[in-house]
Amino acid sequence: MAAIEVHNLCKRYGKVTALDHVSFVVEKGELFGLIGPDGAGKTTLFRLLATLLNPDEGSATVEGCDIVKEYRSIREIVGYMPGRFSLYQDLSVEENLNFFAALFGTKVEDAYELIEPIYKQIEPFKSRRAGKLSGGMKQKLALSCALIHRPKVLFLDEPTTGVDAVSRSEFWDMLSDLKQRGISILVSTPYMDEASRCDRVALCNEGKILTIDTPDAIVRSFDRPLYAVSCSNMFGLLCKARADRGVVDCYPFGSTHHVVANDEFAAGQFVDNMKAQGLSDVVVEPAQPTIEDVFINLMKR
Amino acid sequence: MKEHNFLSFVKKETLHILRDVRTMMIVLLIPVVLMILFGFAISTEVNNLNVAVVSPCRTDGVRQCVERLANNPYFTFVGYITQDDIDHMLRSAKADAVVVFDSDYERLLALRAGGVETKPAMQFIFDASNTNVASAGAVYLQNVMLADHSKQSLFEMHLLYNPQMKSAYNFVPGIMGLIFILICAMMTSVSIVREKEMGTMEVLLVSPVRPIKIILAKMIPYFVISCINLTTILLIARYVLDVPMSGGVGSIVLLSVIYLLLALALGLLVSVISSSQVMALLVSAMVMMLPMMMLSGMVFPLENLPAVLKPLPYIVPARWYIEAVRKLMIMGLPLTAVLKEMGILCLMIVVLLGVSLKKFNDKLE
Numbered sequence: 038m039a040a041i042e043v044h045n046l047c048k049r050y051g052k053v054t055a056l057d058h059v060s061f062v063v064e065k066g067e068l069f070g071l072i073g074p075d076g077a078g079k080t081t082l083f084r085l086l087a088t089l090l091n092p093d094e095g096s097a098t099v100e101g102c103d104i105v106k107e108y109r110s111i112r113e114i115v116g117y118m119p120g121r122f123s124l125y126q127d128l129s130v131e132e133n134l135n136f137f138a139a140l141f142g143t144k145v146e147d148a149y150e151l152i153e154p155i156y157k158q159i160e161p162f163k164s165r166r167a168g169k170l171s172g173g174m175k176q177k178l179a180l181s182c183a184l185i186h187r188p189k190v191l192f193l194d195e196p197t198t199g200v201d202a203v204s205r206s207e208f209w210d211m212l213s214d215l216k217q218r219g220i221s222i223l224v225s226t227p228y229m230d231e232a233s234r235c236d237r238v239a240l241c242n243e244g245k246i247l248t249i250d251t252p253d254a255i256v257r258s259f260d261r262p263l264y265a266v267s268c269s270n271m272f273g274l275l276c277k278a279r280a281d282r283g284v285v286d287c288y289p290f291g292s293t294h295h296v297v298a299n300d301e302f303a304a305g306q307f308v309d310n311m312k313a314q315g316l317s318d319v320v321v322e323p324a325q326p327t328i329e330d331v332f333i334n335l336m337k338r
Numbered sequence: 339m340k341e342h343n344f345l346s347f348v349k350k351e352t353l354h355i356l357r358d359v360r361t362m363m364i365v366l367l368i369p370v371v372l373m374i375l376f377g378f379a380i381s382t383e384v385n386n387l388n389v390a391v392v393s394p395c396r397t398d399g400v401r402q403c404v405e406r407l408a409n410n411p412y413f414t415f416v417g418y419i420t421q422d423d424i425d426h427m428l429r430s431a432k433a434d435a436v437v438v439f440d441s442d443y444e445r446l447l448a449l450r451a452g453g454v455e456t457k458p459a460m461q462f463i464f465d466a467s468n469t470n471v472a473s474a475g476a477v478y479l480q481n482v483m484l485a486d487h488s489k490q491s492l493f494e495m496h497l498l499y500n501p502q503m504k505s506a507y508n509f510v511p512g513i514m515g516l517i518f519i520l521i522c523a524m525m526t527s528v529s530i531v532r533e534k535e536m537g538t539m540e541v542l543l544v545s546p547v548r549p550i551k552i553i554l555a556k557m558i559p560y561f562v563i564s565c566i567n568l569t570t571i572l573l574i575a576r577y578v579l580d581v582p583m584s585g586g587v588g589s590i591v592l593l594s595v596i597y598l599l600l601a602l603a604l605g606l607l608v609s610v611i612s613s614s615q616v617m618a619l620l621v622s623a624m625v626m627m628l629p630m631m632m633l634s635g636m637v638f639p640l641e642n643l644p645a646v647l648k649p650l651p652y653i654v655p656a657r658w659y660i661e662a663v664r665k666l667m668i669m670g671l672p673l674t675a676v677l678k679e680m681g682i683l684c685l686m687i688v689v690l691l692g693v694s695l696k697k698f699n700d701k702l703e
Contacts, residue, residue: 087544089702109546117544123537127357128350139346140545182541 038101040065040190040221041086045095048081055081057244058095063223068216070235071225072328078244079225080120083194086223087117100189113141116188118179120195126168130159130178133167134185141186151218152181155211173204180211191215193224197231209234229329240332247335252328259326259334261285262302265293268311268319277314283307288333295324297334343547347555354529355559362563365525369517369567370574376509377579385412387475390419390433394441403483407437410482428465435475436463437483510575511663512636514594515656517571518564519630522601523608524622526560530609531618540702549700553609557602564598575667584670590663593676596683597659603690604655610694630656658682 041063048056056078063069071079084090086099088108096103102110124133134156138145149156159174159181167178176196183191193212197205209231212222216236224235232238233252240247240255248255266287268274275294278287283302287294296302304321311319355362389407393400396418408415416433427433438461440446446459462479466472530553533539542549568591575581583590604626612618632638633647634656643651651657662679665671 084540084702087540089540089543091701091703112544113546115544117541119537119540121537123541125350125354125538126536128353132350132353136346136350137541139343140542140547142343142546 038065039063040067041069041097041099041223043082043086043095043097046082046085046092046097047094048078048085048090049093054244056085056092059241059244059246060095061239061246061249063221065221066216066219068212068222068224068234068236070232070238071223071241072227072229072232072238072332073225073241074227076243077241079241080194081244083117083119083192083223083225087115087192088112113186114189115192116183116186116190117192118183118194118196120198122175122179124167124175124179124182127166129164129166130170131163133178134182137182138185143186145185148185148187151187152184154214155184156181172200173207176200176204176208177211180208184215189220191220191222191224193222195225195227197226197228205231229327229332232328238328240328240335242332242336247332255328255331256326259331261334262298263324263326263330264296264298264302264304264307265290265322265324266296266307266319267293268316270316274311274316274319277311277316278307281307281310286334286337290324290329293324295330296321297330344551344555347552348558351529351556352559355563365521365563366566366570368520369513369571372513372517373510373571373574373579376513377574386414387412387435387471387479388414388416388433389479390416390424390427390436391439392419392421392424392436393439393443395443397444399444399447400439403437403439406482407479412478413482424463428463431465434465434471435479437461437479438463507581507668509636510571510579510581511660511667512634514568514571514663515597515634515636515660516627516630517567518594518598518601519604519626519656521564521567522557522560522598523605523626524619525563526557526602526605527608527612527618527622528615529556529560530606531612531615535614543700543702550695550698553606557606560605561598561602564601565595568594568598581667582670583667585666585672585675589673589676590666592673593659593662593666593680593683596680596687597655600655600659600683600687600690603687603694607690607694607697610697610699629654633657634660636660655683655686 039062041061043059043061046056046059047054059078059082061069071077071082073079081090085092086097086104088104088111091105096105098104099111100114102108102114104111125136128136134145138148155177159170159177162170162174167175170178180193180196183193197208200208205228212224213234216222226232232255235252237249237251238255239249248258250258266274266278271289271294275287275289278284278294278296283298283306284296285299286297296307307321308319391400391404391407393404404415407413416427419427419433419436421438424436424438427436440457440459440461443459446456449456450459460483462476464472464476533542539549542552572583572587572590576583608618608621608625612621629650630636633640633643633651633654635651636656640648640651640657658679662676665676665679666673
């Protein structure tokens with residue numbers, strides 16, 4: 038039995054289809070990432086699996102329990118951390134933790150060993166109001182609260198959004214640690230660079246899953262030559278490169294433009310073509326594809 | 339769920355309230371302010387009514403009458419005027435009322451005493467631009483002027499329970515009806531909906547606890563606050579406004595506790611149907627406060643309602659409560675006299691709880 042099984046799940050809000058026949062499986066003890074931009078349906082999927090919504094079509098199970106028929110059992114075994122900070126801002130760190138322990142009929146001491154690595158970082162501020170914590174500390178508190186009842190499955194909806202880079206990295210370290218303890222984790226993020234921290238990821242867009250695989254395999258699946266190009270007139274380069282015969286696609290990527298090439302592409306020829314159109318200082322270098330390149334490529338198909 | 343948990347939910351709600359010091363102060367001070375405001379500042383009772391007198395001949399009988407008027411704390415005797423001045427005095431607001439004695443006053447009285455039908459011996463002219471003052475003043479003035487002629491007059495009028503027509507007697511039950519709806523229904527519904535709006539409800543739902551228990555735990559601190567308010571109101575009513583409380587404090591408290599529970603049930607229903615704090619406030623204001631003020635008999639007499647609206651007050655809880663409180667507080671009737679009202683209030687609690695529990699959804703949609 039897998040931790041999460043999703044079959045053809047559909048959810049519509051009026052005429053808008055938020056989730057369009059989505060299927061995937063998360064194995065026990067797996068750290069599974071949902072990667073996609075805002076509006077991809079990630080939050081809807083979490084709410085369905087957390088039994089907060091009922092699907093319009095399809096079915097799903099969490100630890101073998103059906104999300105519609107056995108939703109009460111699911112609510113006891115999952116830890117859910119919504120995208121928005123959902124603790125009591127006017128209560129202190131300690132009061133929040135105690136309340137959530139009481140909510141699940143347990144005590145903070147009973148799960149202390151599990152939450153300790155996370156909680157000890159915010160413990161010095163335990164009498165501070167939750168609303169006055171920094172973004173990173175809020176996420177740590179929210180994660181501590183979600184773990185207080187030793188859940189088998191963790192649902193984390195964009196836990197690193199609005200958190201600084203160092204805290205984000207720390208947060209992913211904590212998730213790896215929790216995975217070691219056998220907790221299955223479904224996590225979503227709009228940051229493509231975080232995909233590599235997951236065991237497997239699903240790239241999703243507009244309610245559909247584009248592909249599911251390990252981060253490495255997804256990167257390897259990019260089967261076209263990729264180049265990073267740059268010059269002093271980046272916007273001019275973008276327009277002219279897109280019109281070039283040897284170029285399938287060109288898009289801004291950090292401080293360069295990525296060029297997806299076809300078989301006719303040759304770096305020297307490209308530089309000459311650009312020079313003929315008035316761009317004299319074009320530099321072309323081969324580039325390593327990233328998840329983002331795969332995503333953009335899949336989205337345009 | 340363990341008992342221990344329920345207490346920690348109550349504790350959490352209490353902390354929310356205590357942390358919001360400003361709101362808590364408002365909630366605790368509203369009753370005091372309203373009681374003082376309605377009890378003293380806004381009153382329909384007759385106070386300092388300026389009365390002028392027209393009397394062609396000033397006989398002993400007339401003098402006695404005017405003396406009584408001048409000595410009465412509720413009236414101010416502004417002086418003797420002539421028949422021609424009446425209009426001017428009333429228009430310039432120098433007098434609120436004019437008492438006109440017939441030139442044959444003594445003889446007419448004597449004839450009436452002998453059972454002879456005569457023209458009236460005395461006339462009251464009132465400035466009725468404020469109908470409340472005019473009607474209350476007329477009754478009271480009549481009482482004062484005819485005090486020692488009661489045997490001679492055609493009828494005897496006797497105001498029971500509130501002979502001075504003190505407005506505090508009228509308003510205290512009304513304020514009680516208002517405050518408890520305000521605090522129990524409005525505050526609880528807003529605090530429940532706040533959890534939906536802040537997203538914390540989402541986390542509460544994904545837990546083994548049935549959210550209805552958390553909501554019930556939410557009501558307890560508000561119930562306690564309302565009990566504090568009840569005490570304040572009763573103390574002010576008794577010792578500052580001199581309301582008699584002749585029906586027994588115990589009965590009033592019992593009746594009020596039933597009404598508090600009703601208000602909580604109402605708040606629960608509002609929170610179930612609204613999705614934002616603004617909506618909860620609007621629903622409270624439109625569905626609870628407005629009909630409360632208009633249809634409970636607190637401000638406007640229910641007898642004045644047009645026929646189409648007549649059935650409406652029957653479903654306004656405050657109407658039954660205010661009526662019962664009046665009976666207990668002002669008329670001094672025993673608890674058995676308000677059993678019908680209590681029964682109706684209890685029935686309303688059952689219906690409201692039933693509807694809100696049925697409508698309560700432990701999902702987000």
